[in-house]
Amino acid sequence: MLRERAPRVQTSARGAAPVRIGTRGSALALAQTRVVAAALEKSGVPVELVTISTEGDRSTESLASLGGTGVFASALREALVQGKCDAIVHSLKDLPTQPHPGLVIAATPKREDVRDALCARDGLTLDSLPEGARIGTGSPRRRAQLSARRPDVEVVDIRGNVDTRLGRVGVDLDAVILAAAGLSRLGRLDAITEYLGIDGWPTAPGQGAVAIEVRAGEEKSVSSLDHRPTRVTVDAERQVLALLEAGCAAPIGAHALIDDGLLFLSARVYSADGAERLTSSHALYLSDVTNPATELATRVARELLDAGAATLAPLGGGV
Numbered sequence: 004m005l006r007e008r009a010p011r012v013q014t015s016a017r018g019a020a021p022v023r024i025g026t027r028g029s030a031l032a033l034a035q036t037r038v039v040a041a042a043l044e045k046s047g048v049p050v051e052l053v054t055i056s057t058e059g060d061r062s063t064e065s066l067a068s069l070g071g072t073g074v075f076a077s078a079l080r081e082a083l084v085q086g087k088c089d090a091i092v093h094s095l096k097d098l099p100t101q102p103h104p105g106l107v108i109a110a111t112p113k114r115e116d117v118r119d120a121l122c123a124r125d126g127l128t129l130d131s132l133p134e135g136a137r138i139g140t141g142s143p144r145r146r147a148q149l150s151a152r153r154p155d156v157e158v159v160d161i162r163g164n165v166d167t168r169l170g171r172v173g174v175d176l177d178a179v180i181l182a183a184a185g186l187s188r189l190g191r192l193d194a195i196t197e198y199l200g201i202d203g204w205p206t207a208p209g210q211g212a213v214a215i216e217v218r219a220g221e222e223k224s225v226s227s228l229d230h231r232p233t234r235v236t237v238d239a240e241r242q243v244l245a246l247l248e249a250g251c252a253a254p255i256g257a258h259a260l261i262d263d264g265l266l267f268l269s270a271r272v273y274s275a276d277g278a279e280r281l282t283s284s285h286a287l288y289l290s291d292v293t294n295p296a297t298e299l300a301t302r303v304a305r306e307l308l309d310a311g312a313a314t315l316a317p318l319g320g321g322v
């Protein structure tokens with residue numbers, strides 16, 4: 004039986020001004036912002052969407068030539084600082100690890116699927132794609148992982164929105180690799196021909212999660228959406244990136260999970276061609292230390308650095 008609660012929107016809508024949520028205009032950004040907006044409205048917070056166009060959306064230049072990662076985040080942050088909106092929604096994996104002065108991440112809602120997915124023509128999988136198949140991705144991590152798994156394939160550097168990428172499958176590409184979470188938000192799970200298992204194919208720190216950023220002191224407006232386990236796990240993954248002084252486009256996969264009070268973190272650094280890799284995994288009980296995410300990320304990052312991670316891969320910010 005479906006039991007519905009009486010809408011509480013009206014009560015707070017009477018008094019409170021709506022929270023204006025800034026979003027990029029891309030289909031993926033809009034889709035995830037709408038999920039956040041709907042959840043806020045459900046908890047009684049009235050919202051309004053404000054679309055903000057960013058250099059990363061307007062330009063067809065490579066991300067590297069636009070000044071590296073964070074191009075999507077910075078225009079949104081500027082709008083937030085200037086008071087053009089009251090909250091912004093980011094894909095956490097695209098958000099630089101350095102906090103922005105005056106802004107705080109007030110909520111990380113429950114994370115979705117963290118996996119990458121292969122979207123190939125004719126139902127093909129990584130193993131069944133023909134020799135020399137052309138596979139599109141713009142991510143150095145995915146390029147390294149692909150080259151390691153299938154050294155014979157041709158990795159084609161692509162960018163553009165999810166629909167543009169999917170539109171090339173069966174045309175000039177045999178397949179593309181995308182985040183399952185993005186495909187889910189866009190209602191395009193039908194395009195997936197294989198989910199890539201997280202153990203053999205760790206994904207970007209924070210993948211599948213969104214972050215809601217507000218001006219410091221205004222956390223309350225969205226804090227009802229914060230999901231504690233998500234925050235702890237993405238924190239651990241992102242702190243590995245920060246400790247390795249790596250950008251969000253570095254060839255690094257990381258995955259954390261909480262199971263029965265235990266926080267588990269694994270991170271893997273690849274050489275650009277995927278031929279070499281370093282992995283470090285550790286776990287600790289959440290109740291054993293004051294700041295489990297930092298403690299665990301420090302252990303993992305130290306081990307990776309001691310093993311030579313900094314010389315294995317181009318880590319710093321580059322795309």
Ligand SMILES: NCc1[nH]cc(CCC(=O)O)c1CC(=O)O
Binds near residue numbers: 094182185186209211
């Ligand atoms: N860099 C683009 C980007 N940023 C977030 C997602 C997907 C959603 C997510 O991982 O949360 C994507 C597309 C992709 O990697 O396929």
